[in-house]
Amino acid sequence: MNPLAERIAEAITPANAARPTRLTxxxxxxxxxxxxxxxxxxxxxxxxxxxxPLGCAQARAALPxxxxxxxxxxxxxxxxxxxxxxxxxxxxxxxxRPGVLQSLAxxxxxxxxxxxx
Amino acid sequence: MNPLAERIAEAITPANAARPTRLTxxxxxxxxxxxxxxxxxxxxxxxxxxxxPLGCAQARAALPxxxxxxxxxxxxxxxxxxxxxxxxxxxxxxxxRPGVLQSLAxxxxxxxxxxxx
DNA sequence: TAATCAATTCGACAGTTATCGAAATGTCGA
DNA sequence: TCGACATTTCGATAACTGTCGAATTGATTA
Numbered sequence: 001m002n003p004l005a006e007r008i009a010e011a012i013t014p015a016n017a018a019r020p021t022r023l024t025x026x027x028x029x030x031x032x033x034x035x036x037x038x039x040x041x042x043x044x045x046x047x048x049x050x051x052x053p054l055g056c057a058q059a060r061a062a063l064p065x066x067x068x069x070x071x072x073x074x075x076x077x078x079x080x081x082x083x084x085x086x087x088x089x090x091x092x093x094x095x096x097r098p099g100v101l102q103s104l105a106x107x108x109x110x111x112x113x114x115x116x117x
Numbered sequence: 118m119n120p121l122a123e124r125i126a127e128a129i130t131p132a133n134a135a136r137p138t139r140l141t142x143x144x145x146x147x148x149x150x151x152x153x154x155x156x157x158x159x160x161x162x163x164x165x166x167x168x169x170p171l172g173c174a175q176a177r178a179a180l181p182x183x184x185x186x187x188x189x190x191x192x193x194x195x196x197x198x199x200x201x202x203x204x205x206x207x208x209x210x211x212x213x214r215p216g217v218l219q220s221l222a223x224x225x226x227x228x229x230x231x232x233x234x
Numbered sequence: 235t236a237a238t239c240a241a242t243t244c245g246a247c248a249g250t251t252a253t254c255g256a257a258a259t260g261t262c263g264a
Numbered sequence: 265t266c267g268a269c270a271t272t273t274c275g276a277t278a279a280c281t282g283t284c285g286a287a288t289t290g291a292t293t294a
Contacts, residue, residue, distance in 0.1 A: 025155065032153040035225075037252075038146045048228045056271070069253055071272055090261050090270050101229050105222035108152075111165045112218050154282075173241070186283055188242055207240050207291055 020099065020106035027081070031104050034080035039063060040073045044096070047083055053093035137220035144198070148221050151197035156180060157190045161213070164200055170210035 023031070035041055046062050047054045060070055074094065077083045082100055086093045140148070152158055163179050164171050177187055191211065194200045199217055203210045 025158075029153065029155045029158065032149055032158070036146065036149040036153040038142065039252085041142075041146065041149070045228065048230060051230075065252090066254055067271065068255080068273085072252075075272090092271070096229065098229065101225050105226035108218050108225070109222035111162065112213065112215065113165060113168075156282085182282090183284055184241065185243085185285075189282075192242090209241070 020103040023103055023107055028104065028107060030080045031082065031100070034076050034082055037073070037076075039065060039069075040076060043070075043073055044077060044082060047077075047094045048096050053086060053095040056092050056094070059094065137216060137223040140220050140224055145221065145224060147197045148199065148217070151193050151199055154190070154193075156182060156186075157193060160187075160190055161194060161199060164194075164211045165213050170203060170212040173209050173211070176211065 035044070043059060043063060046059060050058070056070065056074070059074075060067065063070065065073075074083070074085065074092075077094075078085055082097060084095050084097050086095070152161070160176060160180060163176060167175070173187065173191070176191075177184065180187065182190075191200070191202065191209075194211075195202050199214060201212050201214050203212065
């Protein structure tokens with residue numbers, strides 16, 4: 001497996017949500033990979049659209065996958081730095097990390113430049 | 118349609134220039150998958166940053182991959198709708214399809230909503 | 235026509251990953 | 265402590281994909 005702690009550390013460092021931070025190549029690739037799986041994206045959508053942190057049970061009910069697979073996807077999203085997992089007793093609650101999607105979106109949009117006439 | 122004409126048409130269409138189009142799930146996944154490979158992203162960057170359509174030879178010189186692999190990546194980017202390939206005799210020229218990255222970026226940014234206070 | 239060059243396709247291989255069931259870990263309530 | 269429940273980890277499998285060399289297609293030029 002990957003150097004998990006390293007990736008988490010890198011993911012967690014920029015906590016400023018005001019302005020989109022510039023992403024490294026590695027981080028950008030990690031984000032894109034995390035988003036490129038349809039079910040994982042759907043899970044992220046559910047988390048984003050819930051106005052409060054989402055419980056795993058709700059996530060599980062919304063997606064046709066096993067608990068093991070859900071756990072796997074949660075870890076991927078967390079490792080990529082897209083979500084935060086808050087633990088409360090037996091339960092885990094998932095919420096979007098602010099600013100990350102903004103940074104990625106900004107980076108992608110910035111690729112388009114004035115074209116050659 | 119002629120690639121140039123198509124680009125001009127898109128450029129002068131106010132709706133396209135002003136507002137990014139909404140993507141289907143399948144299309145969004147295809148785009149994210151195409152972008153999630155580091156070398157492919159690098160290739161797209163090269164295409165985007167060249168102020169005029171990029172020749173395959175230039176692309177090849179910029180990336181440490183074989184011709185076969187380059188051809189594969191070009192096809193992936195083309196299939197995803199991210200680039201256009203114009204053929205001119207022996208040579209192929211690559212250019213960014215306008216608006217696609219904007220639409221994707223807008224879709225990603227829109228996922229972030231006012232959080233629960 | 236033959237030779238040459240650009241790019242694709244083919245076939246194969248290696249690494250990655252999504253998925254699951256089963257077992258394990260951890261937490262709470264009785 | 266025991267049992268019920270939430271989640272993770274393990275082990276295995278199937279599918280996908282990035283990569284290359286070799287063969288092929290297609291276009292230009294000698």
